[in-house]
Amino acid sequence: MSASQVKELRERTGLGLMECKKALSAANGDIDAAIEELRKSSGMKAAKKAGRTAADGIVSARVADDGSYGVLVEVNSETDFVARDESFLGFVGQVVDRAFETRETDVATLMADGLEQTREALVQKIGENIGVRRIALTNAENGVVGAYVHGNNRIAVLVELQSGDQDLARDVAMHVAAVNPQVVQPSDMPAELVEKEKEIYTAQALDSGKPAEIVEKMIGGRIKKYLAENSLVDQAFVKDPDTTVGKLVSSAGASVVSFSRFEVGEGIEVETVDFAAEVAAQLKG
Numbered sequence: 001m002s003a004s005q006v007k008e009l010r011e012r013t014g015l016g017l018m019e020c021k022k023a024l025s026a027a028n029g030d031i032d033a034a035i036e037e038l039r040k041s042s043g044m045k046a047a048k049k050a051g052r053t054a055a056d057g058i059v060s061a062r063v064a065d066d067g068s069y070g071v072l073v074e075v076n077s078e079t080d081f082v083a084r085d086e087s088f089l090g091f092v093g094q095v096v097d098r099a100f101e102t103r104e105t106d107v108a109t110l111m112a113d114g115l116e117q118t119r120e121a122l123v124q125k126i127g128e129n130i131g132v133r134r135i136a137l138t139n140a141e142n143g144v145v146g147a148y149v150h151g152n153n154r155i156a157v158l159v160e161l162q163s164g165d166q167d168l169a170r171d172v173a174m175h176v177a178a179v180n181p182q183v184v185q186p187s188d189m190p191a192e193l194v195e196k197e198k199e200i201y202t203a204q205a206l207d208s209g210k211p212a213e214i215v216e217k218m219i220g221g222r223i224k225k226y227l228a229e230n231s232l233v234d235q236a237f238v239k240d241p242d243t244t245v246g247k248l249v250s251s252a253g254a255s256v257v258s259f260s261r262f263e264v265g266e267g268i269e270v271e272t273v274d275f276a277a278e279v280a281a282q283l284k285g
Contacts, residue, residue, distance in 0.1 A: 005031060013038055036196070040203035055265035056080050057133075059156040060092055060149065062100045067144035067166045070158045071099045072136040072262045078128040083153075088130065091122050095132055105135045136260040143257060148173035154264040164254030175238045175245055176259050184256050186227035186234065197226050232256060 009020040009031055015038060027033035057077045063070035075092045077083045094115060104110045111119065111132060123130050136158065138145050143162040146169020150156070157173040183189050201222045205215040228234040233246030233256060240248070249256055 005029060009034055036200065039200045055268040056083050057264050058083050058092060058153040059262040059264055060096045061147040061156040061158060062096055063145050063147045067140060067146065069137065069139045070145040070147050072156050072158055072260055073099055074133045074262050074264065076131050076133050082126055082128050085126065087122060087125065091118060094118065099135050103137050105137050107132050107135060110135065138258065138260055144169055146170040146173050148177050150177050157259060157261045159259045160257040161249065162255045162257050164249065164252050168249065168252055168254060171239065172245060172249065172256060176232065176261050178238045179235055180261065181232040181235055182230040184232050184258065186231045189227055189230065194223065198223055232259065
């Protein structure tokens with residue numbers, strides 16, 4: 001257990017130093033496990049998402065003029081400075097062009113025909129590591145695909161609708177970018193996630209000392225709320241909170257089939273170095 005882990009746990013939970021130290025110690029330094037136990041014991045509703053990663057770069061999206069398909073691409077750099085460099089942006093454009101033309105989602109296959117050499121040359125020129133991380137393809141079977149890229153090029157979304165048009169799909173994609181739902185419908189939520197939430201709510205409810213039948217109702221209500229808050233169709237639409245995304249789409253005679261959302265650096269764990277502690281340790285040695 002390190003000081004940086006305690007700091008991250010405090011930032012994500014808002015709880016006290018000693019409580020976080022104790023929880024981390026009991027979880028053998030596993031932050032996610034510590035958060036789960038803290039939610040059970042303290043009644044904490046949820047933790048903030050992990051702090052920002054050092055992975056930088058941009059995401060990009062392109063959709064066919066007829067809305068029949070679209071692609072998402074994430075290309076990483078080490079710093080935001082390089083992410084704004086014209087040479088880097090030109091390389092991203094080449095990657096998007098190739099992905100859009102070939103509809104290839106395997107990065108190694110996409111890069112095999114000359115793009116890898118272009119990447120290596122750019123790394124030599126700029127002096128930072130640059131990598132194509134992932135590609136997503138969405139095909140519209142009997143509907144339309146729309147895209148939204150946030151102004152800073154750090155979040156991009158594709159949405160597939162059954163019926164509807166690209167403007168509606170783009171509005172839904174904008175909502176997904178802003179709110180970040182986990183699934184389209186409540187029934188799409190993985191059973192293991194629902195069970196984990198149920199465990200947490202059960203522990204919290206039992207601590208209340210209420211009768212078993214009341215506890216059961218409390219748990220059911222909280223699970224229903226959890227599913228509604230994390231399911232796209234049940235969320236209040238960002239541009240009009242008086243309606244849900246599901247109602248917005250159905251009023252246009254359409255339905256949401258799927259969405260893909262890329263955010264720069266999400267899920268990449270980057271080691272942080274405490275230089276002060278490192279120097280102090282060397283001096284002691």
